[in-house]
Amino acid sequence: MSGDQADAAVVGTGPNGLAAAVTLARAGLRVALYEAEDTIGGGLRTEALFDRDIVHDLCSAVHPMAAASRFFRAFDLPARGVDLRHPEISYAHPLDGGRAGLAHRDLERTCAGLGRDGARWRGLMRSLLDHSEGVVDFVLSGQRALPRDPVAAALVGLRTLEHGTRLGAARFHGEEAAALLTGVTAHALGRLPSIASGAVTALLAHLAHGTGWPLPAGGSRSIADAMAADITAHGGVFHTGRRITDLRELAPARLLMLDIAPRGLLELAGDRLPPRYARALRRFRYGPGAAKVDFLVSEPIPWANPEVGRAGTVHLGGTHAEMVRQETLTARGVRTDEPFVLVVDPAVTDPGRAVGGKRPVWAYAHVPHGDRTDPVPLVLSRIERYAPGFTDTVLASRGIPAAGMEHHNANYVGGDIGAGAMTLTQSVLRPVPSVDPYRTPLPGVYLCSASTPPGPSVHGMSGYLAALSSLRREYGVRVPPPLGVRP
Numbered sequence: 001m002s003g004d005q006a007d008a009a010v011v012g013t014g015p016n017g018l019a020a021a022v023t024l025a026r027a028g029l030r031v032a033l034y035e036a037e038d039t040i041g042g043g044l045r046t047e048a049l050f051d052r053d054i055v056h057d058l059c060s061a062v063h064p065m066a067a068a069s070r071f072f073r074a075f076d077l078p079a080r081g082v083d084l085r086h087p088e089i090s091y092a093h094p095l096d097g098g099r100a101g102l103a104h105r106d107l108e109r110t111c112a113g114l115g116r117d118g119a120r121w122r123g124l125m126r127s128l129l130d131h132s133e134g135v136v137d138f139v140l141s142g143q144r145a146l147p148r149d150p151v152a153a154a155l156v157g158l159r160t161l162e163h164g165t166r167l168g169a170a171r172f173h174g175e176e177a178a179a180l181l182t183g184v185t186a187h188a189l190g191r192l193p194s195i196a197s198g199a200v201t202a203l204l205a206h207l208a209h210g211t212g213w214p215l216p217a218g219g220s221r222s223i224a225d226a227m228a229a230d231i232t233a234h235g236g237v238f239h240t241g242r243r244i245t246d247l248r249e250l251a252p253a254r255l256l257m258l259d260i261a262p263r264g265l266l267e268l269a270g271d272r273l274p275p276r277y278a279r280a281l282r283r284f285r286y287g288p289g290a291a292k293v294d295f296l297v298s299e300p301i302p303w304a305n306p307e308v309g310r311a312g313t314v315h316l317g318g319t320h321a322e323m324v325r326q327e328t329l330t331a332r333g334v335r336t337d338e339p340f341v342l343v344v345d346p347a348v349t350d351p352g353r354a355v356g357g358k359r360p361v362w363a364y365a366h367v368p369h370g371d372r373t374d375p376v377p378l379v380l381s382r383i384e385r386y387a388p389g390f391t392d393t394v395l396a397s398r399g400i401p402a403a404g405m406e407h408h409n410a411n412y413v414g415g416d417i418g419a420g421a422m423t424l425t426q427s428v429l430r431p432v433p434s435v436d437p438y439r440t441p442l443p444g445v446y447l448c449s450a451s452t453p454p455g456p457s458v459h460g461m462s463g464y465l466a467a468l469s470s471l472r473r474e475y476g477v478r479v480p481p482p483l484g485v486r487p
């Protein structure tokens with residue numbers, strides 16, 4: 001199908017573009033998708049970089065949201081053959097002297113490992129776990145409707161205030177528990193503490209003990225492949241290597257669904273946007289950057305504390321106080337020698353990723369917006385501090401500075417992998433203050449990227465909610481189409 005015959009054109013095939021396309025195709029629309037890069041998936045791409053047998057996740061690697069979000073619960077990845085593999089330890093936080101905080105999937109084991117802070121950890125997580133689905137649906141919503149589970153919403157509010165202020169970490173006695181929790185807070189990529197990062201903590205931290213922080217076998221691409229298969233089965237057509245530069249290229253389609261950042265919309269729409277809306281888009285702020293590093297290594301990471309080697313995700317940020325300092329400096333645009341770094345050795349959870357004694361290691365560092373520094377030495381020294389000898393295991397490496405991230409994905413402006421700063425205002429009113437954040441003033445044109453609510457991560461909810469909004473408004477369809485595997 002060419003764009004001429006499509007009812008809906010989707011620009012960008014990240015998880016949100018794909019989720020929108022799944023929903024629209026399931027509603028019976030003829031959907032054409034356009035992707036600038038040669039492969040689909042956006043943040044869900046997995047490719048061989050140094051060795052044809054070893055694949056690396058170019059962006060996302062760990063998928064708490066794909067295991068829990070409303071869109072993916074309905075889409076049902078496991079029923080489509082996506083093997084979500086759960087590490088025994090969801091995430092770990094090594095500290096100097098071989099100490100480490102460990103967030104086991106099993107809440108009680110986590111509490112036992114945290115000694116005097118165990119009871120406090122249980123208190124923080126238990127109530128959220130008892131309302132987990134409500135918590136997920138409230139945080140990963142369009143943030144415009146009343147919550148379906150008011151108790152869950154109240155709990156999120158309470159925890160957000162606690163984690164988003166100095167109260168959260170101050171309640172712990174030991175450094176391990178405080179660092180463990182702050183490492184989760186740092187996922188929000190911004191000044192610490194902040195109210196916006198508090199909500200991220202409430203969501204992510206409790207999921208580690210619930211639906212988990214899994215890695216899909218074979219890499220993140222398997223999620224994109226499952227979504228693409230469903231789209232194709234429902235008549236959708238993909239056009240890769242096709243960068244859209246002007247919305248008029250898609251003219252015959254009645255509905256345009258844009259998985260792009262506000263800067264992209266400004267470029268594609270030119271002077272057709274009403275000046276007020278264009279001004280609001282120009283005011284949209286992008287956040288600090290991430291600099292990505294991929295390693296090919298000869299053995300598992302030699303963590304000083306061997307327990308860390310059983311974790312799916314490892315946070316390197318030092319103590320609570322160190323992370324607050326680093327993240328706040330980074331958000332202000334100041335480069336630090338000890339940035340927050342996330343590390344994943346996927347073969348720990350998915351042994352098939354290690355072939356012939358070689359394995360991939362995935363890492364990224366939080367750095368100032370637009371930073372141009374090669375992140376490889378920075379990340380190596382961060383890992384060495386907690387895993388002496390790691391450098392000797394490295395067979396090959398590739399670093400992408402924050403400034404280079406937008407070359408393989410236009411949505412990562414200045415390396416901001418959140419597609420917009422997670423400030424209090426922008427975490428709710430993204431991309432502009434509006435009752436329907438997905439709808440633009442241009443007839444039939446909708447935004448569905450992570451620059452719209454609920455924001456970054458692989459949850460598919462921005463795409464799903466944008467598609468539902470467009471079906472309601474353009475086609476009068478009020479009942480969401482079923483998304484599950486057909487019998």
Ligand SMILES: Cc1cc2nc3c(=O)[nH]c(=O)nc-3n(C[C@H](O)[C@H](O)[C@H](O)COP(=O)(O)OP(=O)(O)OC[C@H]3O[C@@H](n4cnc5c(N)ncnc54)[C@H](O)[C@@H]3O)c2cc1C
Pocket residue numbers: 011012013014015016017018034035036037040041042043044058059060061062063064065242243244245259260264290292364408409410411412417418419448449450451455456457458459
């Ligand atoms: C290094 C890194 C690590 C991450 N780790 C995780 C993680 O472990 N877990 C997690 O949940 N999330 C993670 N994320 C975040 C996650 O990948 C993103 O939040 C998510 O992919 C956003 O989805 P999206 O569909 O909005 O946009 P994207 O995934 O960014 O996709 C947008 C797509 O649109 C295409 N595009 C843009 N402009 C045009 C145009 N003009 N014409 C055609 N195509 C266009 C782009 O090429 C891209 O393919 C990570 C991101 C990065 C970069």
